[in-house]
Amino acid sequence: MNGGMGEASYANNSLLQRKVILMTKPIVEAAVTALFSTTATNFPASLAIADLGCSTGRNALFAVSEIISIMIDLCKATKQELPEFQVFLNDLPGNDFNTIFSSFLPRFQEKLSEQMKSKNGAGVMLPCFFSGVPGSFYGRLFPRESLHLIHSSYSLMWLSQVPGGLEGNKSNIYMARSSPPKVLRAYYEQFQRDFSTFLECRGQELVVGGRMVLTLLGRKSDDPSSKECCYIWELLAIALNEMVSEVYQNLILEYLNSRVHIRIKSKLIFLITSSESCSIVP
Amino acid sequence: MNGGMGEASYANNSLLQRKVILMTKPIVEAAVTALFSTTATNFPASLAIADLGCSTGRNALFAVSEIISIMIDLCKATKQELPEFQVFLNDLPGNDFNTIFSSFLPRFQEKLSEQMKSKNGAGVMLPCFFSGVPGSFYGRLFPRESLHLIHSSYSLMWLSQVPGGLEGNKSNIYMARSSPPKVLRAYYEQFQRDFSTFLECRGQELVVGGRMVLTLLGRKSDDPSSKECCYIWELLAIALNEMVSEVYQNLILEYLNSRVHIRIKSKLIFLITSSESCSIVP
Secondary structure (H helix, E strand, O other): OOOOOOOOOHHHOOHHHHHHHHHOHHHHHHHHHHHHHHOHHHOOOEEEEEEEOOOOOOHHHHHHHHHHHHHHHHHHHOOOOOOEEEEEEEEOOOOOHHHHHHHHHHHHHHHHHHHHHHHHOOOOOOOEEEEEEEOOOOOOOOOOOOEEEEEEEOOOOEOOOOOOOOHHHOOOOOOOOOOOHHHHHHHHHHHHHHHHHHHHHHHHHEEEEEEEEEEOOEEOOOOOOOHHHHHHHHHHHHHHHHHOOHHHHHHHHHHOOOOEOOEEHHHHHHHHHOOOOOOOOO | OOOOOOOOOHHHOOHHHHHHHHHOHHHHHHHHHHHHHHOHHHOOOEEEEEEEOOOOOOHHHHHHHHHHHHHHHHHHHOOOOOOEEEEEEEEOOOOOHHHHHHHHHHHHHHHHHHHHHHHHOOOOOOOEEEEEEEOOOOOOOOOOOOEEEEEEEOOOOEOOOOOOOOHHHOOOOOOOOOOOHHHHHHHHHHHHHHHHHHHHHHHHHEEEEEEEEEEOOEEOOOOOOOHHHHHHHHHHHHHHHHHOOOOOHHHHHHHOOOOEOOEEHHHHHHHHHOOOOOOOOO
């Protein structure tokens, strides 16, 4: 994602992703409530939360702010002493962590402190400790059984790499109506491998009874090259085809084949239920 | 510190700090050995290490690399199964974490992996997870009892703020021979407050039996304005006095009063022993 705070930065072009986080708030609430009920008899002194693929900008802390706010309210409602919070913000090493740390985090901490005072009185402090974790979530990022809640929004459609076997897809940059079946299969198999690895890693990192809320871009159609998910990439491919001169066309488009993958809900549920690491909680 | 990788960057101007880390290796070795003997009966599955004031550049990972290397050797010598390592790199929010994460960390991880293979065989992996922690170490940075080893080199001479009451020190930018006694007192009292806060916070964050290795710039002389620590600042003040025009002189020099403080060993020992949070281990 584009770092910094400029016009073309992710920080100033991520309203859609923010709306998605807002839309999923009831699901996060349910997950946190379930976590609290699981840990009720042995409530931890410190709760570890990870946001995977946090990106940069305001959104990097938006999901976390919602989660903490839910937790504060739940503690108050159940007369539970507030735990300390340890928040891990993860993204790839090239993410602009500097802008999060120096610009957004101080403002967020100030806001959090005011929120606490208005909810729990002037003397109550909220011990909340932040870390940036650089690395791919298609590998281990945290010690075993160290996290209570994992959140990831609009990130898991990015694959770990462009799949192999896309040679016949040269005029496209993703799955398209004109893509041969082997290209569709290559994308699905790459996602299958990546998502299984993701579940296995998170299964090791979550405490027993820990919860995970994942929001992914999906499609309703059975057709993996349906317009609802691929059209934007087809348009982009057409634009690129027109922009790039004949000479370099094939070379550049091959390089540009996308790492994104958008899948159907039924296939996702199948992958999660066949994983030994995690299960779906209704 | 100057970020990036340019000629004037800290990354390319921190050989002295690197030498200091090398010089203190025997002390770190002793601390790690003591930590291992304390935890021998209940060896943790995951060891949490924090480097406070890590800065940027190669040095940001140098101390940690030494610590991990000592731990690997100790595990091998005691036939102890290798724990997972969680490494926290801390510095102020303005530190260049991006350069650490995108340039130095990948190389470091590659080197660490090679080192593991050569020491323990090709199949042995070292689970080592890195985080950047933005914030002042003159406040809490981590949850209670979450760290096993804290390291800090050449950082604790930086105060949390320029002390108040330096009005009579206008021609200097730190303690100097011409500084009035109240300026010397102001620096000492600021250090006293900061260091006590530091010890209190770390005392809460360390597990019982945890260890801390702190390397500070010090002086042998009883005189706080002795040449051995203040001369460089006096020279800098002279240079600044000559550079700055008469009109702005007072204004700028007042602004530039340094946040550094260099203290005598006996006073440091007194502050640690009078703290309830930590003790000195011979």
